[in-house]
Every structure is written in C-alpha cells, then in structure tokens.
Amino acid sequence: MELIKEEIEHNLADFYLSFKDVAHVNFEKNNYIYNIHNNINNWPSFVLTKNYNSSFSDIFGATKTIKNLSKNWILESDFVSKNKIEIKNNKLFPIKNWVGMFLEINSVIPENEINEFTIEKLSSINIDECIALINTVNFNKKILYKELFIDKINEPNFNFFIGKYKNEITSTCIIYNNNKTNGLYFVCTKKTHQNKGFGSLLIKKSINYLIKKGESKFILHATKMGNNIYKKIGFKTYSKLIIFTKI
Amino acid sequence: MITIIELIKNTFNDNNITEKTTPNDVDEWDSLGHIMLIQTIEEKFKISFEIEELLEFDSVKDIINAINNKIT
Numbered sequence: 001m002e003l004i005k006e007e008i009e010h011n012l013a014d015f016y017l018s019f020k021d022v023a024h025v026n027f028e029k030n031n032y033i034y035n036i037h038n039n040i041n042n043w044p045s046f047v048l049t050k051n052y053n054s055s056f057s058d059i060f061g062a063t064k065t066i067k068n069l070s071k072n073w074i075l076e077s078d079f080v081s082k083n084k085i086e087i088k089n090n091k092l093f094p095i096k097n098w099v100g101m102f103l104e105i106n107s108v109i110p111e112n113e114i115n116e117f118t119i120e121k122l123s124s125i126n127i128d129e130c131i132a133l134i135n136t137v138n139f140n141k142k143i144l145y146k147e148l149f150i151d152k153i154n155e156p157n158f159n160f161f162i163g164k165y166k167n168e169i170t171s172t173c174i175i176y177n178n179n180k181t182n183g184l185y186f187v188c189t190k191k192t193h194q195n196k197g198f199g200s201l202l203i204k205k206s207i208n209y210l211i212k213k214g215e216s217k218f219i220l221h222a223t224k225m226g227n228n229i230y231k232k233i234g235f236k237t238y239s240k241l242i243i244f245t246k247i
Numbered sequence: 248m249i250t251i252i253e254l255i256k257n258t259f260n261d262n263n264i265t266e267k268t269t270p271n272d273v274d275e276w277d278s279l280g281h282i283m284l285i286q287t288i289e290e291k292f293k294i295s296f297e298i299e300e301l302l303e304f305d306s307v308k309d310i311i312n313a314i315n316n317k318i319t
Contacts, residue, residue, distance in 0.1 A: 084297075
C-alpha cells in the first residue's frame with residue numbers, strides 16, 4: 001500500500017515538474033517529506049508525511065530551507081487527526097480535500113455509448129476553448145494558460161483528450177505518463193453538460209485508449225465530487241489528503 | 248440579531264445569496280473569502296469548527312446547519 005501511495009504522488013510530482021520553470025520539488029529527510037512548489041494553479045506546496053512518527057514542527061523545520069514556499073500545504077488526513085492542535089496553533093486552515101486513487105487493469109473498461117459523443121486528441125486549433133473550459137470548471141478563475149500546454153500537445157508522455165457531444169467540446173482529460181504510471185489531470189466537464197455521463201465516458205475511453213497501447217496503471221487525485229465516478233470505474237482509494245492554507 | 252444568511256451576504260457584499268448558493272456562485276468566495284467567512288462566523292457566534300467539519304461546507308445551507316447544530 002505504501003508503494004502505491006508513493007507511485008500516486010510521484011506521478012503528480014513528475015507532472016508538475018514537467019512544466020519547466022513553474023515548479024520545483026524537494027525531497028527531505030530520507031524521503032518522508034515531499035515538497036512541490038508549483039505556480040501553475042497556485043496549488044500546492046506539497047507536504048506528505050510518510051513517517052507518522054515525525055513531528056509537525058519537523059515538517060515546518062525542514063521546509064524552512066525551501067525558498068519561495070507558497071502558502072498552501074497538503075497533509076495526509078491520518079497525520080492531521082494526530083496533530084490537530086499544532087495545525088490550529090500554526091494557523092493552517094483547511095480548504096479542500098482529495099483522495100489519491102489507483103487502478104491496475106489489463107482489459108478495457110466497458111463503455112456505455114452516448115449517441116453523437118466522440119473523443120479526440122487536443123490540437124492547437126481548439127486549445128483556447130479547452131483551457132477556457134478547464135479554467136471555468138476547475139478554478140473559477142483564469143489561471144491556466146495555453147502557453148503551458150501548447151508544447152505538450154505533441155509530447156508522447158502527454159495525452160490530452162477532449163470529449164465532444166454534437167461536435168461541441170464538453171469535457172477534458174489529460175493523462176500524463178511518467179514511465180511508471182499514468183496520471184489523470186484536469187478532468188472536467190462543462191457545467192451545462194454535467195451529470196449526463198460525458199465525463200465518465202471520456203475517462204473510460206481515454207483509459208481504454210492507453211490500455212490498448214499496453215498501459216495498465218492509472219492514478220489520480222479525486223475531489224469529493226468526482227470520487228464516486230472513479231470508484232464505479234474501478235479506482236481504489238490509497239490516501240486521503242487535505243489542502244491547508246496558512247492564514 | 249443578524250441572521251446567518253445576512254452575515255454571509257455582508258461578508259461577500261452580495262445580496263443575491265440564498266441557502267442554495269455555493270462558493271462557485273460568488274466571485275469573492277474563494278479560499279481566502281472562505282477563511283474570512285469562517286473566522287467571522289466563529290467570532291460572531293462564539294463557536295469553533297473542527298477541520299473535518301470545515302471540509303463539508305459545500306453551500307450556504309451546509310454552513311447554516313452546522314452553526315445551528317452548535318448553538319442549539
């Protein structure tokens with residue numbers, strides 16, 4: 001289980017690090033503190049404790065060495081439960097929770113077809129529309145820029161899928177391969193098309209595309225909203241994470 | 248006494264807020280706005296939320312229910 005947790009987090013770290021000049025990562029104290037600073041979406045300074053015997057002040061002590069530490073922290077929920085008082089004393093405020101999920105599969109996932117729904121790879125023609133969709137659905141503000149993705153469209157370890165219904169882009173899903181696992185990122189569906197199965201079908205079709213190419217390990221970080229969709233597809237939860245911001 | 252909904256309206260300076268409103272519906276209700284709101288509520292109603300409770304707030308209604316559970 002610990003190995004799978006590490007694979008989930010390593011894919012995320014590699015994904016952000018693949019964007020040059022916007023992220024850096026630090027491993028501290030025998031790999032038990034894992035820190036990513038990324039400027040893509042102002043998410044995380046990322047701190048995971050892999051050794052629950054470490055104290056909260058150890059984490060703060062270790063990360064003081066990292067320049068430009070952003071205000072956001074991610075901690076595993078088990079660690080949070082054991083350190084509530086210190087978290088409160090350090091003025092950390094929880095703003096969002098995620099679960100780290102993993103799926104190992106060798107045969108394609110059954111797809112429930114929707115008439116006039118198709119998937120295709122993103123091209124430079126529709127990148128503006130896709131970035132706008134991700135910004136609206138995921139972040140409610142414009143913080144992703146096409147310049148970040150334009151070079152990735154043709155990179156072999158980036159698969160940027162879009163779902164279209166009646167020729168209109170309804171959903172997006174990036175799958176990033178770090179040579180060990182395939183991580184699903186920026187999975188979102190246009191608000192006017194949610195709860196109709198478009199997102200779920202895009203995920204299945206995207207994963208199946210890669211299964212047919214010989215891939216078998218998939219990871220993601222799900223919000224509460226997406227959790228059930230991924231469970232139905234077969235993903236299992238391996239870690240529970242809470243994002244804190246320093247007040 | 249000020250109602251919870253009035254308090255939330257005042258915090259975000261938005262008179263259109265109802266029980267059904269979610270953070271996505273209000274421009275000012277980002278993570279910092281959320282922190283400001285919770286601090287205002289805790290101060291005003293002299294209550295304190297647990298970390299797990301704070302993560303369950305998906306709408307104004309959730310906040311109202313949580314406050315009512317603490318003060319009744």
